[in-house]
Amino acid sequence: MRLSQVDEALDAATARLLEAEERTRAAAYRLTDDRLRFQVGVAVTRLALAAEMDCRADEIRLDRTCPDCGRPHGKVRVAGPRPGWEVSVSHSGDLIGVAVGTIAPLGLDVEQIRAVEAAVAPLVLTPSEERQVRTAADFIRFWTRKEAVVKATEDGLRQPLNLITVTAPTEPPRLLAWTERDPITAGIQLHDLADRNGHLASLAVLSPDEVTITEHDAQPLLRA
Numbered sequence: 001m002r003l004s005q006v007d008e009a010l011d012a013a014t015a016r017l018l019e020a021e022e023r024t025r026a027a028a029y030r031l032t033d034d035r036l037r038f039q040v041g042v043a044v045t046r047l048a049l050a051a052e053m054d055c056r057a058d059e060i061r062l063d064r065t066c067p068d069c070g071r072p073h074g075k076v077r078v079a080g081p082r083p084g085w086e087v088s089v090s091h092s093g094d095l096i097g098v099a100v101g102t103i104a105p106l107g108l109d110v111e112q113i114r115a116v117e118a119a120v121a122p123l124v125l126t127p128s129e130e131r132q133v134r135t136a137a138d139f140i141r142f143w144t145r146k147e148a149v150v151k152a153t154e155d156g157l158r159q160p161l162n163l164i165t166v167t168a169p170t171e172p173p174r175l176l177a178w179t180e181r182d183p184i185t186a187g188i189q190l191h192d193l194a195d196r197n198g199h200l201a202s203l204a205v206l207s208p209d210e211v212t213i214t215e216h217d218a219q220p221l222l223r224a
Contacts, residue, residue: 001044001096001218006036010222014043017057021072037091044098044218045076045087051221052100053082062087067154075154088151088203095199098218104207107152109144112199113137124161132168137200141169144202145190149175152188152204166190173202 006014014036018026022042029035046057053060059081066074078085086106088099093112100106115136124143125133133139146161153159163179173190187208193201194215205211 001040001222003033003036003040003091003094003096005219006040011036011039014039014222017043017046019062022062025072037096040096040222041089041091041098043222044096045089045100047221047224048098048100048218049078049085049087052085055081075151090151090201093199095196095201096218097193097201099203101205101211103209103211104205105152105154106206107148107150107204108201109147109151110199110201111140111144111147113140122162126162126165129165129168138169140200141192141202142166144200145173145175145192145204148190148202148204149178149188152206153184175204 015023018039026035026039029038042062045062046060049060050057061079061081063077063079064072064074066072076087076089078087084102086101086104088106088108090097090108090110092110095110095112097108097110099108113136116139121130121133121139124146129142133142143161145166146164149164150156150159150161164175165177167174167176173192175185175188175190178185187206189205189208189211191203191205191213193203203213
């Protein structure tokens with residue numbers, strides 16, 4: 001879903017799909033675009049899960065309890081009406097993405113293609129990866145693949161991305177190594193999603209089994 005597609009009517013419609021605690025969080029954002037990214041992400045999550053579960057969107061209960069501090073800003077979990085569903089939400093620039101599935105934990109990362117400060121590269125890339133970067137898109141592709149992995153494992157940015165090695169942007173996505181955590185790499189698969197007008201996205205799945213990935217535009221879902 002694109003942020004630029006959200007008009008006043010869609011803004012109001014998505015707001016109605018938020019629960020009280022989510023509305024409070026949305027209202028706390030200082031910038032309208034940040035509020036809309038969160039709000040639309042919540043709405044798409046509920047609508048996508050409701051379509052899969054064949055229930056009403058307002059029946060979907062989401063839990064964001066952080067395992068470290070207990071505050072509601074952790075990875076989204078489906079608390080009901082049917083457990084067993086996995087969710088990952090990501091947004092950057094004009095793009096908002098939601099991944100849902102039942103096979104295994106998921107990690108979705110969406111990033112707007114942009115130049116980043118040179119000092120950031122060593123924090124994200126290994127030395128060999130840095131030598132493979134030719135364009136801003138190359139760097140962002142490395143970034144989306146790695147952040148998708150740490151989102152799926154729930155490490156988040158507590159785990160330095162430069163400890164993770166992935167294939168080059170010109171090669172099929174694959175997790176090659178993870179310093180001090182190499183035994184788990186074989187159980188994590190990576191997928192690059194379709195490029196979307198200045199944005200890249202990658203999905204990590206914590207399963208070695210083959211999965212089928214289907215991509216949809218969320219706009220028809222929101223306007224239904």
